[in-house]
Each structure stands twice: as structure tokens, then as C-alpha cells.
Amino acid sequence: MAKERTIFPYIPNSVPEVKAQMLEEVGAKGVMDLYVEIPDRLRFKRKLRLPPPILSEYELKRHVGGLLDKNKNIKQYLSFLGAGCAEHFIPAVCDEINGRGEFLTAYVGEPYADHGKWQALFEYCSLMGELLDMDVLSCPLYDGAQAAATSIRMASRITGRKEVVVQKQLNPEVKLVLRNYLKPDISIREVGFDGTTGLTDLTDLRSKVSSRTAAVLIENPSYLGVLETQAEEIGKITRERRAEFIVYTDPISLGVMAPPSQYGATIACGDFHPLGIPVVAGGGQGGFIATHDDMTYISEFKDLMFGITNTTTPGEYGFGEVLFDRTSYGSREKGKEFTGTSTGIWAITAAVYLSLMGPKGMEETGKTIMQMSQYAAKQMAGIRGVKLQFPRTPFFKEFVVNFDATRAKTVEKVNRALLARGIIGGKDLSKELPELGQSSLYCVTEVRTAEDIHRLVQAIKEVA
């Protein structure tokens, strides 16, 4: 008996009778006749070598679920990893909204049938604007690293200068993106930090900021967790040289910390991942850039901007494209850098998060993060041989722990032993910042409890 052809549920016209009708309509004998324009020499002659398909939905679920089951996840394991992707509380309403098929499967529709999407993204910009105390944001970027890179390119176009000064301890995920993205014309100068405080070395900074400097970019809170307490001073040094002061910030800190605009930043940027988005193996990142309402800056954004406006009906909000010709969609290679599909669904999620949190929720969350992380740091500092790398500098969410004087001696050994106890230790810094010795970056957010911390401390006592 001949094998029956599969009717694929996602390919309705794989039904032979329908296909035959359509072929007749177009005047072709078979579907391959439609490929007449592809010359024989360019035809792929054999069958693709792919695994046999798993046709039933049930079996597919078993197969993919089986693979995913092999992963050890951070709900089973107690994790202290952060470094740009921290575990935070996610309100149920965030997941409810980003799971809505209308949002999930929309794309680039116009502001009539897709009015809701335009409004949601306008609200994302508006809510972020309040958090950052700045007036202007564009549609989201790929991630914080892209936001940092584009902020620097904006600064370079604004100032006409080709140098940028960044911290040596900048998050390597960001730094590696900058090193490529700023080529070929913008050079990066790194400014060092004090090994005992974690703060930027101002003497070094002064020596590196000049009339060639397009921008100084600092991370605050820094990659190593500490608050850059000299941020205002850094801003002054930067602005004296008429360079742009870019601050890469963590939006979830801004319920308790001042937004960068309030200590002199001309451009604020960062990653809005903490705002209601899962860690999802790094797939939950999303970048933002904010500036004041100044055409010098607005004209340099690279991504789409949705402006609120009127319709022909009194009292109705409509939306339109702002300065479309800025973008590569409008002007191809003459646009600002390039734009494209980015992270719409996560920006809508961040809008839901900020709407739920309100001013009080953000303040309380910021406070809880600081309490939990300080508590964890304090507890860990009480373990023999373990010390805090920057014990006197205030920090947010993350802190550096040094294991040089422990029996285990290396972070690698500590982490391996912790893993065996169901704990994923902090990020090992020993290779990227060897001057910090055997140090590890611990991340403690509002989702951790005192019990979690005690479990960690007990485990480290046993293994370190």
C-alpha cells in the first residue's frame, strides 16, 4: 500500500484536492512547475538530511520537554547569578499580557488595526520617562549593550568627536559589544578603578577626558555592584570638556536611587530586563535610551519613535511616526545606524510592570533589594576566609566576594562544591578582572529570603 501523504495542520493547502484546484487556476501541472525561474544548476537535487519529523503534537511535547527537562533551572537550584540578567519578581499580570496572542503575533501594522500596540509602546516610553525623569525615548533596542553602543554613537555624532571613555570594570557583555560596534572610527579609552572601593579612579579619568572625548560612559550601579558615589563629579569633568555624560543604569534601582538625569547625565541607557521579564537563558533583555527634550538629541535616535497626535474625530488619540527619515527604514544607509525588529513584547511587559508597581512598588522593591543584598553581604563577610572586596562602598543588588583566603582557594572550586549542594554561586571574576584575585560577583534581589541566605552561608562554610 502506498504511503499516505501527510496533511500538515499548519499547511492547509497540503490537501491534494485543494492543491489541484489551485494549480489549475494558475495553469500549472505540478507545484515544481512554479519554480521554472530557478535554473537547474541552482536546484537542490536531493532531500534535506533532517531527522524524521515528529508529527503529533503530543510526541513533540514529550520530545522537546524531555530535552528541556535535562536543564537544571534556577527554581530547583538557588542561584546568585546576575551580571546583567538578575532574577526578579514577575507579577502574574505581566505574563498574562505578554502571552496575549494579539500582541505576541503582531508586527509592523499601522496605528489603526494595531492602535493598541502603538499605545502600549507609547506608554512604555512614557513610564520609562517618569522612572528616568527624562522626556524622550525611542522604541526599545535589542539589549542594554546595544543601548550603550548607540548612546555612544549618538554622542559622537552630536559632538563630532571620536573617543569614548568607559570604565575598565564595565560589564564584559557590554564591553565586547562596544569593541565591535564602535569600529572603525570611535576609539575606546578605559579608566581604572580603585581596588579597595570599586570606584572610578578620578585622576585617571581626568587624564583621559579631553577635547577629543565624545562621551564618558559609566555604569551606575556599577557592574561590580557599587554605587558610583562620584557620579556627579564625573559628570562635571565630562561636561567641562563638552562631552556627553552617558549613564548606564539599572531601572529597578530607580525607586530608591536618583535617575541619572538628576546628577548630570545627558543620555541615560540600560537594559529593562529587570522589569517583569523572565531570565529565559538571556532571551529577556531589552535596551533603552533616554534624553531630554532637545532636537539635538532627538534627531540622533536610531529607532522608531511613536508620537501621540490627533485623529479626525475630536477627543481621540491617534499615533504617528516621529522623524521617520532619521531611521534606516526611511533613508537606508543615510539613516542613523540601522534599525529593525527589536524587543517589542518585552517593552510592553515592562510597561505593564511599571503600571502595576507605581511609585510605591518601585520604592519598596528597591529597598528590599538593598536590604537583602546587604544582609547577604554581611552574613558572607562573617565566614572565615571570605571577605568583601569593597566593604565600605554602598552597593545595590550585587557585591564582590573574595575567596583568596579560603581553604578552597578558587572561585571555581567553591562554585563546583556549591553546585553539588544545589546552589549556583556568583559569577567568577577571576579571569576577567584578575586584579581582584579569586573574586566572585554575587547577586541578591527581592526574590531571596533570609533562609536562602542562611543556606548559602552554611554551604560556603562547608566548602570554602
Next chain:
Amino acid sequence: MPRDPDTLLRKFHEARWDEQIIFEMSVPGERGILVNEADPKVRKAVGNAASSIPNGLRRKSAPKLPEVNQMRVLRHFMHLSQETMGTDVTIDISQGTCTMKYSPKVQEHMAGRHPGIREIHPLQPAETVQGLLEIIYSLEKFLKEISGMDRFSFQPAGGAQAAYTASSIVRAYHASRKDLERTETITTMFSHPCDAAGPSTAGFNVITIMPDKDGYADIDAFKAALSKRTAAIFITNPEDTGIYNPRIDEFVKAAHDVGALCYYDQANANGMLGITRARDAGFDLCHFNLHKTFSVPHGSMGGAVGALGCAGYLAKYLPVPQVKYDKKKGYYYDYGTKDSIGKVRSFMGNTQSLVKSYSWIMQHGAEGLHETAVCSVLNNNYMMKLLSEVPGVTIHYAPGKRRLEQVRYTWEQLKKDTGVGTEDVMRRMADFGLQHYWTSHHPWVLPEPFTLEPCESYSKDDIDEYVAVLRQISKEAYENPEFVKNSPYNQVVHRVPNPSINEPERIAVTWRQYLKKGLDKKSSSKLQSKRVHS
């Protein structure tokens, strides 16, 4: 009454909630959610830890976020979602070049909810994420087979970022050969703008080739533009016109002959799966949009993946880390050599999308991919036949030739006859429950364009309904052009008279900017709106 069986038209109205902006719903004191506080033990030990923030860095006044109760926040965003026409609710043949295919729910339920992906930190040791790495490794194997390329990177988080990443690789490749005079790239006008803007961002001067009279990139102009300054060509085939260029390998050979690399933008791959491969036509690099061809949902403009493939000799330049396999070590991260361009996106990109595309390929296999391709091409040629009979529609270039997965149509004739242009028709079509079609990238080249892509997800009946709507609007245009020009009517909102906002005083991209500029007061309509709401 359900869809009219004779005309196939629906009496449709999209949800219209007359929704306020979230800030207008604020009631001081309301809470959307209560958050957990630190244990008393912790509070006792560290006090109000936020007081450790030095004065200059402390937030003095709370952010002016709205204060809205939870149900109202939920309702608000539910309303906004209902006022959005995702592919889940419409026949989305409209967004041509975007391959708006069905994103299977089973994928979303797995990749969106399974803790084995949702609750994975990107910096976890490889030994703890073997299942995920196996999926990534296998997906790379699949795409290698589908394209003929030797390696893939999934870091680019969109097609445009893939084109940019390829540009970075091109730059690194020539630099490694000390071939520093290669400052130009060549693209074609009917290729996506990212094929011009990506290389430009990477520092190249871009030359754009216009179409010839048959709609193909002009090969003589192309050959004349090639020189020892050419670093690479960034092209696609078929271009937005849907016409496959049978001389594509001649373009590639000519570029190689002057020492340039060749990049194939395969955003359009849907009609060619298992039919023809990028590497076999000589290309050195290509990318697939997993959010187009490989079923990842478009997410209201992302997250996305521009899976970037390359020939073996370019693999060392790919972003890091790459996923590799070793019998002893299992799957592991390879941070590469000094030649890598580094990173373009933090961590590993949009990994959840990789789980979805992996699932989609596993569900289809070689036979299903082939069926995808042929049905998308059959759908397209069927639809072209029907549309060729709609008054006012013109199909430019290469008459009588088959198209692959999409067609660039125009309403040039309709505009001449009635004054109704493509943007008018575009607005009107949503009144029948269809997403607005996409016109064309800028500049238009062809007057009054529109671009449709009836991919394999759409049935014959779906296509018939879609064409019926365009036929109806054409009829309306000939009978009552003003009616079409003033559309939409059954939409969330009415026509925006001036949707291009370029004047500084009109720019309001945030609510605070809108209020500061007094745009709420300037609009008398707003006052009326307030009366309505009171």
C-alpha cells in the same frame, strides 16, 4: 450575520475601547500590586538599607508613575491587546516580506512556560544546560543543511543585526588579509534597507544598484560598480518583487572575481526550503529570520533572531560563545579565538526563539519543509492570478513569469483612475478585519506599491477572502473615491490626518512631553473629550 457566503466580506468592527492613557487612570493611593518585604530578621540586621545611598544619588521625589489598581491595569492592557491585530486573529497576508506564518501554540507553551528554558540563567555552567545546548547545536545542524553553510551564530537578535554582524565579519576578514582598501559594499534597491544600513554602520560606503526594466538588479550596473574597493555585496533573491533572478550565481562570481565576499539576505527563504541553497549559489554568508521562515512569533516587533550562517573560512570571526560538542565533555561553550568579532548581543541572543524554531523543524522534517515552500509559492501564484483581475491593480516587471513567495503590486492605475492611492486602500482594508498591508520600503521606486505574501499558513479560502476585500475596495474607489480616502470607519480610531510628525512642537513621544508641550490644551478636541468622560 456571519461572513457573507457570496461576497466573502465580513461585517467587522475592531474593538474600540476609547481607552485612556494609563496616566489618566491614576488615583492617588491605589496599588497595582503589593511586593514582598525583607524578613524582620533582615530588617533588624540592616535597617533601612536604602539610607546607605549617599545624598547625591538618593531619589528625592518618587517617580511620577501612575497609581492604578490591578484589575484596571489588567483591563487596560487587555483592551490594548484587543485593539491590536496580531496574526492570531487575522489573515495576515498583508505584511509582505515578513512571512506572517502561524506560530504554533505548542511552541509557545513549551518555550514560554517550561522552567527548563524560562528559568535558565544565561551564565549557568554548560553542564547544567545540556538540554538547551543540544537544541541549539541541533538547530545549527538543521540550518547548515538547509543553507549549505558550515557554521551558524544565533546571537543576532533580528535580521538587521544579522546584516550588521555580517558586515563586521566582512571587515574583520579583509583586515586579516591586510586588504584595507575595501571600503565599499554593494546592495540593490529592492533589498531590505538593512542591507545598506548594516554595512554603513560598520563603516562601509554603500553603492545601490537600481532594477533594470525586468525588475532584476541591473547586472551591467552591478559589474561596473565592482572594483578592488568592493568589500562585499549584500543582496537578496528574489527581491521584494518575488521574481527569482536566474543569474544570481553570475553576480556572485563577478563579486568573487574582484575579491569581494557575498552575503545573501534570506529573509525571503520561505519559498525555497529544500529547493535551492545559498551556499550552492556561491554565497559566503547568509541569514534566516527565525521569526519569519521558522515560525517564531513577531512579538509586536521582537524579540527575534537573525540566524547568521557562513562558510567555514569565516567561522572564526563569528560572535562568541559558540556551542560545540565533544564526546567526553558533552555540549560546551567555545569562546573562540582572537579573530572573533566579539559580541553583537549580550549572552546568547534570544534563546527561547531557538527552542521554537527547533520544534517547528522537528514537526515538519524534510518533507514538511518542502511542503512549506511549495505551498507558499503556490499560494502566491494563485493570489497573483486572482489579483491580476482586480481593476486598478498592476503587476510590474517580467510579465508572465512565475513569482516565488511574494509580489510587489501597485495601485498605480487605481490612483490614476480614481485618485485613491495605496495608503488609502491600506487604511480601508482593516475595516474588513484584515491587517493593513505593507506598502514598500522607502524610496518606493514603483508608484503606489503594496507587497503581499500569502505564506503556507493560509488556506485557499483565506486567500479568496483577502482578494475579495481588495476587489471590494477597488470597487468602492471607482464608485466613491472620497469614501475610501476618509477611511477607516470600523477601526479602533479614525484617520490620523497628519501621521508624519516632524515639527518639534508636535513631537510627543512620552506622556510628560505631551503635557509639557501643552498639546492636551492646544487640542480643542481634548476639551471635548474631557466633557465626554465627565
